[in-house]
Amino acid sequence: MKNALFVYSPEQLGYKFSESHPFNHKRLILTMDLLKKINALNDEDIIPARMATDEEIALAHDKKYIEIVKQAGKGLLTPEQTVNYGIGTEDTPIFHNMHEASSMLVGGTLQAVDAVMQGKSKHAVNLGGGLHHGFHGRASGFCIYNDSSVAIHYLRKKYNVRVLYIDTDAHHGDGVQWSFYDDPNVCTLSIHETGRYLFPGTGNVTERGSGQGYGTTFNFPIDAFTEDESFLMVYEQAIREVFEFFKPDVVFTQNGADAHYFDPLTHLYGTMNIYREIPKLAHKLAHEYCDGRWIAVGGGGYDIWRVVPRAWSYIWTEMNDFPSPTGPLPKDWLEQWQNESPVPLIPNWEDPNPLYEPIPRKAEIEEKNAQMLQKALHFIHGEMKKN
Amino acid sequence: MIVEEIMKTTLITLLPSNTVKEALQLMKDQQIRHIPIVDKNQKLVGLVTSNTLKNNVSWNALEDTKSFVSEKLIEDIMIKDLITAHPLDFVEEIALTFYEMKISCLPIVTGGQLVGLVTASDLLYTYIELTGANKPSSKIDIRVEDRPGILSDILFVFKKHKANVLSVLLFPDSKNENYKIVTIRVQILNPLSIIKDLKKEKFDVLWPNLPGITQ
Numbered sequence: 289m290k291n292a293l294f295v296y297s298p299e300q301l302g303y304k305f306s307e308s309h310p311f312n313h314k315r316l317i318l319t320m321d322l323l324k325k326i327n328a329l330n331d332e333d334i335i336p337a338r339m340a341t342d343e344e345i346a347l348a349h350d351k352k353y354i355e356i357v358k359q360a361g362k363g364l365l366t367p368e369q370t371v372n373y374g375i376g377t378e379d380t381p382i383f384h385n386m387h388e389a390s391s392m393l394v395g396g397t398l399q400a401v402d403a404v405m406q407g408k409s410k411h412a413v414n415l416g417g418g419l420h421h422g423f424h425g426r427a428s429g430f431c432i433y434n435d436s437s438v439a440i441h442y443l444r445k446k447y448n449v450r451v452l453y454i455d456t457d458a459h460h461g462d463g464v465q466w467s468f469y470d471d472p473n474v475c476t477l478s479i480h481e482t483g484r485y486l487f488p489g490t491g492n493v494t495e496r497g498s499g500q501g502y503g504t505t506f507n508f509p510i511d512a513f514t515e516d517e518s519f520l521m522v523y524e525q526a527i528r529e530v531f532e533f534f535k536p537d538v539v540f541t542q543n544g545a546d547a548h549y550f551d552p553l554t555h556l557y558g559t560m561n562i563y564r565e566i567p568k569l570a571h572k573l574a575h576e577y578c579d580g581r582w583i584a585v586g587g588g589g590y591d592i593w594r595v596v597p598r599a600w601s602y603i604w605t606e607m608n609d610f611p612s613p614t615g616p617l618p619k620d621w622l623e624q625w626q627n628e629s630p631v632p633l634i635p636n637w638e639d640p641n642p643l644y645e646p647i648p649r650k651a652e653i654e655e656k657n658a659q660m661l662q663k664a665l666h667f668i669h670g671e672m673k674k675n
Numbered sequence: 676m677i678v679e680e681i682m683k684t685t686l687i688t689l690l691p692s693n694t695v696k697e698a699l700q701l702m703k704d705q706q707i708r709h710i711p712i713v714d715k716n717q718k719l720v721g722l723v724t725s726n727t728l729k730n731n732v733s734w735n736a737l738e739d740t741k742s743f744v745s746e747k748l749i750e751d752i753m754i755k756d757l758i759t760a761h762p763l764d765f766v767e768e769i770a771l772t773f774y775e776m777k778i779s780c781l782p783i784v785t786g787g788q789l790v791g792l793v794t795a796s797d798l799l800y801t802y803i804e805l806t807g808a809n810k811p812s813s814k815i816d817i818r819v820e821d822r823p824g825i826l827s828d829i830l831f832v833f834k835k836h837k838a839n840v841l842s843v844l845l846f847p848d849s850k851n852e853n854y855k856i857v858t859i860r861v862q863i864l865n866p867l868s869i870i871k872d873l874k875k876e877k878f879d880v881l882w883p884n885l886p887g888i889t890q
Contacts (some may be wrong), residue, residue: 310865310867377837377838377861377862377863378837378863378865378868379864379865417743421811421864427812427863428864429811430864430865459864460810483808484814484883485813485814485815485816485882485883486813486814486883487810487811487812487813487863487864487866488808488810488811488812488864489807489811489812489813489814489860490808490811498803512883553864553865553867555883559817
């Protein structure tokens with residue numbers, strides 16, 4: 289069995305709002321080119337995405353909403369008619385063939401799911417997916433269809449497995465959380481910048497699920513200006529304990545790369561260190577608990593030149609048991625893309641050190657995150673004591 | 676906002692002739708701390724709170740069935756000198772009553788009948804609804820000069836971006852009395868273009884606002 293498969297089709301690039309919109313899937317090309325230039329990705333590793341069917345999308349979305357997306361993408365509706373569906377806003381404008389492009393992202397994630405569940409590979413990644421804000425009947429925050437919600441419903445229905453969803457995007461994974469809020473067989477875990485300022489504002493530690501699903505939703509809101517050590521401390525303890533508590537059959541990770549200091553939309557102070565470590569631990573625990581079954585998707589990431597290509601490359605190298613790349617980036621990659629990049633590219637896999645001025649209230653921020661972590665894990669600690 | 680919009684109307688009550696033991700059991704089962712006491716005509720005659728019970732009996736009385744205190748009647752221990760409010764009172768006014776009278780619960784009465792109950796938790800929930808994110812949104816703090824028309828100038832920028840404002844809070848700047856902080860919750864993931872335009876209009880945007888750290 290192959291270690292990993294990489295899902296990609298050029299049609300996924302059709303998910304494009306405008307030239308100036310921060311969500312830009314040119315990230316996919318930049319990442320693949322970087323992986324090819326270090327000889328980590330070959331054509332036989334790549335499987336194509338596909339269009340998700342309407343029935344598949346309807347696993348997580350309202351049929352009326354799907355119809356609205358189709359019509360809007362054909363130019364049949366004005367923003368005034370679609371704004372109540374979250375489309376035609378500054379965040380999520382209408383674009384040509386938006387249904388088809390969105391379906392290719394969903395279908396890509398379903399391809400990754402099938403590859404893993406049918407034993408074609410131990411792990412699979414669809415970097416075009418990870419659109420975690422999409423709601424049942426409404427687009428939100430750049431996300432039209434929620435590929436992760438659809439894929440998890442698909443995993444439940446077709447393969448009847450318990451799924452652990454881990455979301456390390458800097459924004460709370462609200463769409464996925466609400467999709468499975470009362471489902472005891474799907475556990476969602478999101479680490480994100482606190483919603484005090486950042487979109488979408490939810491993701492408090494007190495959101496723990498409801499009904500039968502109480503205790504299978506975990507939120508770890510970290511403070512603005514959080515740095516590597518504190519981020520990784522929260523990540524490591526959180527996912528180790530939740531894996532042990534929930535004992536999933538499959539792990540599904542959303543790998544937004546917007547917690548980096550350079551990211552223009554968030555206020556976290558991560559560096560490339562967190563993106564090197566995140567997939568390592570997910571990989572290790574996937575083998576410990578899930579017989580290796582690990583599906584990864586992309587997500588946010590708005591510094592597409594300096595951050596995303598390096599960050600996402602680490603997912604693929606980790607899936608293949610390659611050592612994490614270090615040192616200089618390939619010269620031909622830097623030369624090829626520097627002309628287009630509005631900012632000087634970072635020449636190495638590592639970020640310059642130091643990357644930013646020291647944070648004045650670092651110790652307090654770390655202390656606050658550590659307190660938050662204990663509160664968020666309180667439920668697990670209580671359950672452990674009972675047994 | 677008026678009281679009838681936030682009060683609880685599904686009420687758990689007892690009669691003056693019920694026993695202390697029954698009140699204890701009800702609080703335990705329903706996880707409540709306040710029980711209005713009504714007569715047969717639903718007229719409010721008293722109130723029992725967990726504090727009232729604490730001052731009269733010990734929780735052990737529940738297990739000790741022979742205990743004298745647990746068989747005591749509610750009418751002997753209930754608060755009879757009641758502070759109540761009306762469904763048409765403003766929430767701001769009753770918040771002040773809670774604060775000044777140091778109470779944790781207000782029975783709502785009209786025509787002598789008990790029609791609702793507001794607890795301190797209900798008030799806090801209202802506060803959470805006012806300030807929290809009940810729809811996906813970003814929050815932007817802006818420090819502004821305290822002068823007429825400033826809010827309109829700010830909101831004009833949001834209007835230009837067709838961004839839906841969910842809530843606006845305005846409060847004094849703790850450092851300078853001539854300034855105010857405006858907190859705006861807006862239904863948008865990417866507020867950068869709004870922030871850019873606010874700065875262009877010379878507004879002091881604090882995003883995020885953590886004293887001691889400037890970005």
